[in-house]
Amino acid sequence: MNDTADLVQSWKVTLPCTRAEAEALESDIAAFSMMDRPPVLMTSEAEPDNDDSWRLEAYFEGKPSAAAVKLLRTLVPSATRIRPAIEQLPNEDWVTLSQQGLEPVTAGRFHVRNLPGDPELPGHVNFLIGASRAFGTGQxxxxxxxxxxxxxxxxxxxxxxxxxxxxxxxxxxxxxxxxxxxxxxxxxxxxxxxxxxxxxxxxxxxxxxxxxxxxxxxxxxxxxxxxxxxxxxxxxxxxxxxxxxxxxxxxxxxxxxxxxxxxxxxxxxxxxxxxxxxxxxxxxxxxxxxxxxxxxxxxxxxxxxxxxxxxxxxxxxxxxxxxxxxxxxxx
Missing domain, CATH: 3.40.50.150 (Vaccinia Virus protein VP39)
Incomplete structure (x- = not known):
């Protein structure tokens, strides 16, 4: 199951956004919930300390449809006039790539971390659920x-x-x-x-x-x-x-x-x-x-x-x- 030939081709769509738009987004968006394989959305700073210079990256399993790209654009109104960057990624595991570096999540008594280097949380039930080819990291x-x-x-x-x-x-x-x-x-x-x-x-x-x-x-x-x-x-x-x-x-x-x-x-x-x-x-x-x-x-x-x-x-x-x-x- 680890051969690259067995991995589904992944695509990434990138759009600029503001910090306010990035904070309004979450790792998975309700607008995409009816898709069999909804994209994973990640936001990051394009320029440190510049609130108007952030980016939105959407990882799709398979080539995104025009409708999916159009829906994605509605999430970042500041990029209405900007053409999205759409690229086909190498044969790598798209879910793993998109989940790299996720912050640990605490839910009730449970603390779920993504990376082995993340510290355990005392007094909690700790799990290490690393970036993987399956969903359910707690995010x-x-x-x-x-x-x-x-x-x-x-x-x-x-x-x-x-x-x-x-x-x-x-x-x-x-x-x-x-x-x-x-x-x-x-x-x-x-x-x-x-x-x-x-x-x-x-x-x-x-x-x-x-x-x-x-x-x-x-x-x-x-x-x-x-x-x-x-x-x-x-x-x-x-x-x-x-x-x-x-x-x-x-x-x-x-x-x-x-x-x-x-x-x-x-x-x-x-x-x-x-x-x-x-x-x-x-x-x-x-x-x-x-x-x-x-x-x-x-x-x-x-x-x-x-x-x-x-x-x-x-x-x-x-x-x-x-x-x-x-x-x-x-x-």
Missing amino acids: HETTSGCLMMLDRMHRIGMRFRNVADIGTGTGLLAFAALRLWPRAQATASDIDPVAVEVSADNARANGVRLGAVAGQVILCMAAGADHPVITGRAPYDLLIANILAGPLIELAPSLCALVEEGGTIVLAGLLKEQADAVLAAYRAQGMRLAERSDRGDWPTLRLRKRPRIGWKRPRRINSAERGEAWGFGSI
């Missing part, structure tokens, strides 16, 4: 929102023994759950085989044991819930899905079927304006909203399964019921 509000939700659930006394992380990305949320509930067993899956490989590397780097018993996490590649490891280890008392609104809605029947009566689902990856549609899909499966926490435009939802809805494995009658949702990855 995005959806990931940090999930970390804070898990932390809060632990603080109010919630206990779990069987955890699933669907769309795991770097494995971070599954690792965090195991640190909070070390006697639990964890299952982490992703549609992207690279993410599964990265998660295994991160598990070793952070002392997380791989395996199928309590205190360990088992990894698998799956489109949604359609995998014998995922269904075979059900029912879960905690299921985490940090993906996108479309797949969350499509997967609602199969994900809810994997959760035991009274069990908890944590959902993220949706925008504020998508929350009602996502909630409606899960309420139809017997879930109720227990808590909602918004970080910017990105809510994190904690749902509980009503006891009157029993668990059963997903039926495989047609493609809509197979628990598959292609074309998504973790955030």
Whole structure:
């Protein structure tokens, strides 16, 4: 998987911007959230101490469309009359390049650093999740929102023994759950085989044991819930899905079927304006909203399964019921 021939060609679009525009941007922008592979946005000073001389760099997986470039231009009005620099990058890992040097993130009791040289934060649960070919370094509000939700659930006394992380990305949320509930067993899956490989590397780097018993996490590649490891280890008392609104809605029947009566689902990856549609899909499966926490435009939802809805494995009658949702990855 490390051969350059296996890496998707990456492109970079660069535009000048002001410091005020740079500060208004975040690592991932809501405007791009409906794209299968949204760009990673980075801002930096072009000239030190010059507030009007900053730059915006957008890293795309594949050549950006004219519509994507047009949308990018709307984020920096000061560059309206300036032609963007669009370049094809060498066959290198675009996610790794774009994530180099990210600042550490603290979310609840968790402290996630990107570089080995970054110091650990005393009194916190520290993770090293380096720049990689998968998403989920803790930088995005959806990931940090999930970390804070898990932390809060632990603080109010919630206990779990069987955890699933669907769309795991770097494995971070599954690792965090195991640190909070070390006697639990964890299952982490992703549609992207690279993410599964990265998660295994991160598990070793952070002392997380791989395996199928309590205190360990088992990894698998799956489109949604359609995998014998995922269904075979059900029912879960905690299921985490940090993906996108479309797949969350499509997967609602199969994900809810994997959760035991009274069990908890944590959902993220949706925008504020998508929350009602996502909630409606899960309420139809017997879930109720227990808590909602918004970080910017990105809510994190904690749902509980009503006891009157029993668990059963997903039926495989047609493609809509197979628990598959292609074309998504973790955030």
